[in-house]
Amino acid sequence: MVDMWSLDSEAIEESVAFQAQVRDLVWRETRRRLGLSEHEGPATPNALAPTSAAALHLNLVYLQVATEAGQAGEALAADGAARAGRAGASYADLGLSAGITRQAARKRWPATVGTQWVLYLLTGKTGPHGTATKVFRSGEKAIETGRTAVDKGAVADEGAVGAVVIDSSRQAVWACYFNRGTWAPQETELPEALRTVPRTGEDGHADWLHRWEQHVASLL
Numbered sequence: 001m002v003d004m005w006s007l008d009s010e011a012i013e014e015s016v017a018f019q020a021q022v023r024d025l026v027w028r029e030t031r032r033r034l035g036l037s038e039h040e041g042p043a044t045p046n047a048l049a050p051t052s053a054a055a056l057h058l059n060l061v062y063l064q065v066a067t068e069a070g071q072a073g074e075a076l077a078a079d080g081a082a083r084a085g086r087a088g089a090s091y092a093d094l095g096l097s098a099g100i101t102r103q104a105a106r107k108r109w110p111a112t113v114g115t116q117w118v119l120y121l122l123t124g125k126t127g128p129h130g131t132a133t134k135v136f137r138s139g140e141k142a143i144e145t146g147r148t149a150v151d152k153g154a155v156a157d158e159g160a161v162g163a164v165v166i167d168s169s170r171q172a173v174w175a176c177y178f179n180r181g182t183w184a185p186q187e188t189e190l191p192e193a194l195r196t197v198p199r200t201g202e203d204g205h206a207d208w209l210h211r212w213e214q215h216v217a218s219l220l
Contacts, residue, residue, distance in 0.1 A: 026069055030062045078109060085112040086137065088199075090169050113168045117142040120197075121149055122162035122216050130158065131209055133200075139165065143174045150178050150185040162216035164190070170197045177219045191215065 027045060034041065034057075042048050045062055048055040081094050091113050095105035106113070116135060119142045123130040136142040146163030153159025163185075165174040172195045179186035194212055198204040 022069065026062065026065050029065045029069075030058070033061055033065065034058065081105075081109040081112045082115070085109070085115045085168055088116050088118075088168050089113065116168045117173075118166050119146050120164045120166070120212070121146065121160040122213060123153070123158050123160050129213070131213075132160075139167070139173065146174070147176060147185045150176055153178055161220060162212070164197070164212065166197050170199065171195060172197060177216050180220060186219075188219065 030045075031041065042058070045059065048058060077098065081089075081098075084094060084097070090102075091105045092102040094109060094112065095102045098105060098108075100108070115137060117137075117139045119134045119136065121132045121134075123132065134142070134145065136145070142165045146160075146165055149160040150163050153161055160178075162177045163175065164172050166172050172190050174187070175190050176185045176187045178184075190212075194208065194215060197208055
């Protein structure tokens with residue numbers, strides 16, 4: 001749940017206003033299900049005598065509507081989390097948006113993160129210098145594409161000589177280079193310092209590319 005004390009005043013006002021809109025929606029739907037017209041019945045859920053039979057019936061319907069609204073919200077949140085995961089969000093990102101911890105986000109939306117894989121290709125047979133990236137929704141397809149690109153790279157001056165596949169948490173899950181001894185792709189484990197890949201535009205991304213290039217060059 002979002003910590004209201006951590007929000008600025010404008011954010012608090014927006015949150016309170018949104019909650020009011022949801023309450024109004026639940027109340028309108030409750031009245032509709034009770035068959036009440038605009039000018040019939042109580043103006044608010046608290047307008048009836050608290051212990052009356054009418055209040056009991058009204059509030060049970062209100063509870064049903066509120067429960068369905070919550071279920072709809074959960075479904076919408078799950079859809080949003082899945083789309084964010086495919087776009088590269090981490091569980092920390094999901095937790096921040098939902099106002100919960102990273103661990104709670106992982107438990108709430110298991111298998112959401114890791115649904116996007118990015119393939120990095122390093123090109124140039126004589127002194128690697130170029131990079132290319134591709135995004136996949138299948139880890140197996142990303143690895144297969146990387147291995148094929150490196151395998152075919154041997155016949156082209158600007159062909160791929162190295163490949164790395166990373167998951168949505170920006171962790172390298174597979175890497176290979178062109179082995180000149182066997183003339184075939186050779187899978188390799190990256191050094192610890194290269195296993196976490198900063199996002200494009202973040203501090204450290206260009207440095208990671210440079211260090212990966214040096215690593216591949218040392219293997220060729």
